[in-house]
Amino acid sequence: MHAAKAIYDPQTAVHPEPFGANGSTAKRLALVMNELELCRYTGCPDLATAAGNAMSNDNQVTVIIVKRGVRGVTVYERNVEPITVPAYYSSQVFKIGTGDVFSAVFAHHWGEAGTSAPEAADLASRSVSAYCETMTLPVPTESLKSREPVTGQAPSRIILHGSTSTIGRRYTLEEARFRLKELGIDALSPQLDEIPEPLSKNLPSLVVADGLSTTEIRRLCETKPYRGIIVLDEERRPDVAELSSLGVTIISDFASSLYRSAWPRAFCRS
Numbered sequence: 001m002h003a004a005k006a007i008y009d010p011q012t013a014v015h016p017e018p019f020g021a022n023g024s025t026a027k028r029l030a031l032v033m034n035e036l037e038l039c040r041y042t043g044c045p046d047l048a049t050a051a052g053n054a055m056s057n058d059n060q061v062t063v064i065i066v067k068r069g070v071r072g073v074t075v076y077e078r079n080v081e082p083i084t085v086p087a088y089y090s091s092q093v094f095k096i097g098t099g100d101v102f103s104a105v106f107a108h109h110w111g112e113a114g115t116s117a118p119e120a121a122d123l124a125s126r127s128v129s130a131y132c133e134t135m136t137l138p139v140p141t142e143s144l145k146s147r148e149p150v151t152g153q154a155p156s157r158i159i160l161h162g163s164t165s166t167i168g169r170r171y172t173l174e175e176a177r178f179r180l181k182e183l184g185i186d187a188l189s190p191q192l193d194e195i196p197e198p199l200s201k202n203l204p205s206l207v208v209a210d211g212l213s214t215t216e217i218r219r220l221c222e223t224k225p226y227r228g229i230i231v232l233d234e235e236r237r238p239d240v241a242e243l244s245s246l247g248v249t250i251i252s253d254f255a256s257s258l259y260r261s262a263w264p265r266a267f268c269r270s
Contacts, residue, residue: 004028006060007107011099013037019060030063030110030117032103038066051076063117065106067099069183070154070262073125075118085121086149088129093259101131101139152264158204160189161220163211172208176258180206183262202227206261209233209240221246232257 006026010016013036019029031038031054035047042057044050051064055078064076073085105127109120126144134140160177164170173189180187187206188195204227207220214237221229221243230249233240244250251257 002026005111006030007032007103007111009033009099009103010037010041013040016041018058020058026060028062029058029060030065030106031061032065032067032106034067034069034099038064047074048076048082051082063110065117065121067102070150070259071184072150073121075121077117083118085118085125086151088126088147088149089263090129090132092133092253093256094132094135095255098128098131101137102128105139150263154262154264155185155204157186157188158206158261159195159224160187160192160206160208161212162189162191162208164191165211169208169211172210172254176206176208176254179258180262183258185262204228204261205230206257207231209237210235214239214243218243218246221248230257230261 001024003024003026005028006019006024007030008019009032013034016033016037018041019026019031031041033041038047038050038054039045042050042053044053047066051066054064055061055076062078066074066076068074070087072087075083075085102124105124106120109115109123110117113120115123123144126147127139129147130139130143131137158180160173160180162169162173162176164173170192173192177187177189177192188203205220205224207217207229209217209231217231217240228249229247230251231240231243232251232254234252234254236252241250249260251260
């Protein structure tokens, strides 16, 4: 491919190939990657240094868009200070296709419409938020202006509770801990680790209801000094739903519960 403008999203962190590996060229090239992909692409663990190296090693690269999950997007351009574009809230989080939606919307606005890189990235971030709610394409553009940005400091650590009575339930807890780590959250689980009591105080908490009785969940909600509690109840049990009267947020799907745990102010939202 030989283009005036090109957008390259490798969509893999496993040995991502350089844009020009197959002979492709562009007068202006935008790299769209998540943090891990960019670091693997350049072989550098520091994000800012990795972006600088990508530009210095390839003069075609004029824009680098780094997707950072709940922390939004960082836009790097030559001779310009990095700009942060926020993530936007959604009532649920549907992960399948979100990366494709982001890249496609950014490509249209920056590559075709001539919009600035920060504005195109912002429209892409808003579109992902809308897509997560509707799970349909095309994204309704009339709703983009009303999207609410994720602002404030995300928690760096939460307490993760759940049952380990079966291999499947233990796996769910371990998977939740792994995915939260990908979102930049250190998840401490009393069921998986030994946690000193002072370390668990005044932290937000995610409770996986499967395998726990309502009495156990209620006890956690009433006696632990957590700053907020999200309960993942995929079975949608009526007795668990009643716990919302305690100020607990009840979520019925796995991905949404993780993101709501990682968002700033997540525990103040219904």
